[in-house]
Amino acid sequence: MQILPEVQILYRLGKQYIPDVTAPQVPGPFKGRPAISTERVDEDALASLCPTGAIGKAPVSIDMGKCVMCGECAFAFPHKIKFTTDYKIATNVRERLVVKEGETGPISLDETKVRNEIRSLFGRSLKLREISAGGSNADEAELNACGNPNFDMGRFGIEFLASPRHCDGIVITGPISENMAEATRICYEAIPSPKLIILVGSDAISGGIFAGSKALNRRFIEEHPIDLYVPGNPPHPLTFVNGILELIRKRKTR
Amino acid sequence: MNMPQPYATLPNQGTLPLKELPVLSYSEFFQTVSHLLGLEGHHCVACYGHRTLENIQIICCIADDLHHTIKVFSCLAEGNRLVRLASLAKTHFPMHLFEREIAENFGIEFMYHPWPKPVRYAWNRADKTQVINNYPFYRIDGNELHEVGVGPIHAGVIEPGHFRFLCNGETVLHLEIQLGWQHRGVEALFLEMPSLLQRTILSESIAGDTAVGHSLAFVNLMESLGNITVPEELELERTMALELERIAMHLGDLGNVNIGMAYQLASSVFGTLRTPLINYTQTWCGNRFGKGLNRVGGTHYPFNEELAKKLVTLLDKVEESFSPMSERLFSLPSFLMRAETIGRVTEKQMRLIGAVGMTARAAGIPSDIRQSHPFAAYKRYEIDHQTLEQGDVWARMMLRSLEVKDSIRFVRELAQRSGPATNPSSPIKEMDLKLMPDTFCISLVEGWRGEICHCAITNDRGELAHYKIKDPSFHNWMALALSLRDLEISDFPINNKSYNLSYCGFDL
Numbered sequence: 001m002q003i004l005p006e007v008q009i010l011y012r013l014g015k016q017y018i019p020d021v022t023a024p025q026v027p028g029p030f031k032g033r034p035a036i037s038t039e040r041v042d043e044d045a046l047a048s049l050c051p052t053g054a055i056g057k058a059p060v061s062i063d064m065g066k067c068v069m070c071g072e073c074a075f076a077f078p079h080k081i082k083f084t085t086d087y088k089i090a091t092n093v094r095e096r097l098v099v100k101e102g103e104t105g106p107i108s109l110d111e112t113k114v115r116n117e118i119r120s121l122f123g124r125s126l127k128l129r130e131i132s133a134g135g136s137n138a139d140e141a142e143l144n145a146c147g148n149p150n151f152d153m154g155r156f157g158i159e160f161l162a163s164p165r166h167c168d169g170i171v172i173t174g175p176i177s178e179n180m181a182e183a184t185r186i187c188y189e190a191i192p193s194p195k196l197i198i199l200v201g202s203d204a205i206s207g208g209i210f211a212g213s214k215a216l217n218r219r220f221i222e223e224h225p226i227d228l229y230v231p232g233n234p235p236h237p238l239t240f241v242n243g244i245l246e247l248i249r250k251r252k253t254r
Numbered sequence: 255m256n257m258p259q260p261y262a263t264l265p266n267q268g269t270l271p272l273k274e275l276p277v278l279s280y281s282e283f284f285q286t287v288s289h290l291l292g293l294e295g296h297h298c299v300a301c302y303g304h305r306t307l308e309n310i311q312i313i314c315c316i317a318d319d320l321h322h323t324i325k326v327f328s329c330l331a332e333g334n335r336l337v338r339l340a341s342l343a344k345t346h347f348p349m350h351l352f353e354r355e356i357a358e359n360f361g362i363e364f365m366y367h368p369w370p371k372p373v374r375y376a377w378n379r380a381d382k383t384q385v386i387n388n389y390p391f392y393r394i395d396g397n398e399l400h401e402v403g404v405g406p407i408h409a410g411v412i413e414p415g416h417f418r419f420l421c422n423g424e425t426v427l428h429l430e431i432q433l434g435w436q437h438r439g440v441e442a443l444f445l446e447m448p449s450l451l452q453r454t455i456l457s458e459s460i461a462g463d464t465a466v467g468h469s470l471a472f473v474n475l476m477e478s479l480g481n482i483t484v485p486e487e488l489e490l491e492r493t494m495a496l497e498l499e500r501i502a503m504h505l506g507d508l509g510n511v512n513i514g515m516a517y518q519l520a521s522s523v524f525g526t527l528r529t530p531l532i533n534y535t536q537t538w539c540g541n542r543f544g545k546g547l548n549r550v551g552g553t554h555y556p557f558n559e560e561l562a563k564k565l566v567t568l569l570d571k572v573e574e575s576f577s578p579m580s581e582r583l584f585s586l587p588s589f590l591m592r593a594e595t596i597g598r599v600t601e602k603q604m605r606l607i608g609a610v611g612m613t614a615r616a617a618g619i620p621s622d623i624r625q626s627h628p629f630a631a632y633k634r635y636e637i638d639h640q641t642l643e644q645g646d647v648w649a650r651m652m653l654r655s656l657e658v659k660d661s662i663r664f665v666r667e668l669a670q671r672s673g674p675a676t677n678p679s680s681p682i683k684e685m686d687l688k689l690m691p692d693t694f695c696i697s698l699v700e701g702w703r704g705e706i707c708h709c710a711i712t713n714d715r716g717e718l719a720h721y722k723i724k725d726p727s728f729h730n731w732m733a734l735a736l737s738l739r740d741l742e743i744s745d746f747p748i749n750n751k752s753y754n755l756s757y758c759g760f761d762l
Contacts, residue, residue: 005582006519013575016526027533029540029555051452068455070546075554083540130411134438136758138462138543141506143411149522150529162409177761179375179386179435180414183406209455212446215377215439233545234462 016149021241031069031083034062036101041080049073052209064089064097064231065205090230090243097229109246117194122168122248125157129167133184135174139201139234146237153241169196175203175210181217198228205229260286261327266627267478272692276327280339283329287314291346295320299707301352303360304720310360315696319626324696331362341367348608374434374761389432391418398422406435413757419743429738431731436761444721450684458545461725461759466499467701469548471708475697476550479689491557493631494668495547497661500702502531504654507754511651514748515592523579527572534568551682562669569662580655593648597737597749600645607732611704613753616653617645623700637664650752691716725759
């Protein structure tokens with residue numbers, strides 16, 4: 001009799017996990033990969049709207065590594081810019097985060113730039129150490145959500161661990177504050193090689209809205225090769241999980 | 255016969271021409287603070303330094319919770335030379351952190367301050383020789399004692415902070431919490447960034463888990479300074495968004511404490527219930543944390559009948575699963591044993607440190623801006639207010655549970671009240687926003703953690719000349735330190751999670 005209330009609670013809650021994390025649709029106003037039409041607009045006015053200078057001119061482009069997904073450009077120029085609900089926007093090449101006008105294809109990884117050992121060693125098990133270096137706790141909350149009963153990335157062997165000694169790489173959130181710069185470096189050095197660096201959120205990738213603040217120290221990012229960029233403000237858990245899966249999954253060789 | 259008061263009196267979101275802001279001598283300032291803080295229902299919501307051309311102006315805002323007003327006054331400290339002032343913290347301890355912040359930023363020394371320590375090692379601090387790796391920790395020497403240092407990087411996926419435990423065996427004698435690792439220079443960025451949109455997005459990033467709360471404080475402030483009145487529907491929407499944030503965060507925290515207690519069912523159930531709520535916010539505005547919702551003068555995402563219908567159905571469903579789980583949890587002896595009397599902070603202690611929000615409410619102090627200085631829709635509709643006496647882990651969890659139910663009830667009521675979207679106003683255009691020149695303004699909001707305070711000063715051209723932010727965690731970190739006194743060190747995680755304070759909100 002004791003166990004009954006728990007069973008009832010579980011039963012009422014029902015099945016929670018997403019069977020295929022590569023497939024779900026997210027609702028309408030969600031802002032994923034932008035689609036920029038070739039319509040002619042006042043490019044200066046468009047570019048000057050952007051709070052983080054993510055919009056480039058001639059050709060018009062949006063740098064997803066800088067974009068904070070406020071959507072202001074799409075409200076002002078609805079025929080020029082639309083944000084699709086495509087959340088698969090992680091890539092291993094910084095330039096691929098820049099979406100140009102007329103481009104409608106997905107953002108993908110450059111297979112040739114994925115190191116061999118990443119797939120041979122981490123394909124079935126990837127343990128990560130998260131470093132919040134000025135992160136606002138939104139990116140961190142979404143990373144925590146990746147392991148919850150809904151997204152459940154643990155089923156792919158992907159997990160956040162406490163000790164860097166047990167990890168295969170670091171995940172950085174936040175623009176890297178001066179006060180966290182040394183801790184970030186020490187933590188990275190404590191991880192055995194070969195190791196990954198993954199940047200999560202526009203703050204980590206470019207400084208985001210904090211770019212230019214005198215309280216930052218982004219030397220670590222400049223001095224190390226980055227294995228995966230996961231853009232967003234914060235990135236949706238599906239963006240992170242799919243990005244990692246693309247990075248480590250063993251694929252059929254052509 | 256009214257004696258002239260040494261302070262100006264404002265309502266929440268009130269504006270004050272700078273020339274009407276009283277400038278007192280420091281001894282008058284000292285006496286005014288002492289006098290006001292001795293009165294019933296008064297507490298200090300902000301006290302900070304602002305560098306003027308030749309001086310440093312210290313502005314103090316003391317809220318009168320009984321009469322719904324804020325008393326504002328200031329004094330001048332000369333710049334460019336060593337200034338020594340008598341510490342108010344010696345007799346009014348809630349002032350301790352305000353004074354430490356002024357000391358760190360401007361090099362003003364507060365004599366007889368009981369705890370003169372760095373605050374966050376801001377990049378623009380007065381003494382750059384003070385560095386974060388060289389914090390002066392409190393020490394006790396003894397053969398039986400040892401220290402445990404944790405952080406800045408912690409075991410979980412959370413923000414950085416350093417915790418130094420002074421222990422006698424397993425028992426914690428003293429916990430010192432050292433923050434500042436997250437400092438991103440937010441306050442300075444508010445002035446450096448020229449556009450309204452940049453500042454709005456910055457306000458959403460002060461603390462990402464309180465995106466709605468902080469951005470609401472910001473837009474309220476801008477609307478006051480810009481002389482903009484917003485329609486009732488908009489206030490209703492903002493209020494709903496704020497309460498949805500409260501429900502989602504409380505649910506997440508209830509789940510997290512249960513992870514700490516190793517009660518997996520409750521952690522899964524509460525954690526899982528949070529998901530549809532933040533997904534709802536995403537359906538509304540495209541972001542699971544409500545970023546993009548609060549904009550000055552209007553909104554891009556007007557609430558409508560369809561959203562209202564969805565919301566009511568969702569809340570019914572959440573409540574249906576939440577109530578039995580919470581009932582079960584609070585009747586489990588194994589849970590009660592872990593939560594009751596653990597990490598107890600008394601009402602007296604909480605008053606001493608100036609705790610605010612749900613941390614204070616869990617220890618018998620009815621601190622709630624929604625009631626004492628109503629804003630948005632709280633001016634017209636009243637939400638139930640809960641206060642518990644115990645001040646332990648149990649009380650902080652029980653309070654969350656009660657507030658989840660209250661907020662669900664309240665949001666449902668508001669959603670049903672909101673009519674079909676009546677010509678929703680778009681956000682104001684950048685060039686249409688004209689801030690009043692030479693004006694001071696203060697905006698208070700009750701976020702899910704507690705009292706959020708934003709203050710701004712404009713110059714003679716109507717540009718922002720100073721921006722000050724205070725997150726509720728500014729006061730409440732001290733409560734966590736007190737919770738650990740004489741507690742086993744293994745009880746730290748559940749205590750920490752029962753508060754869930756903000757690192758970046760403190761570090762700015």
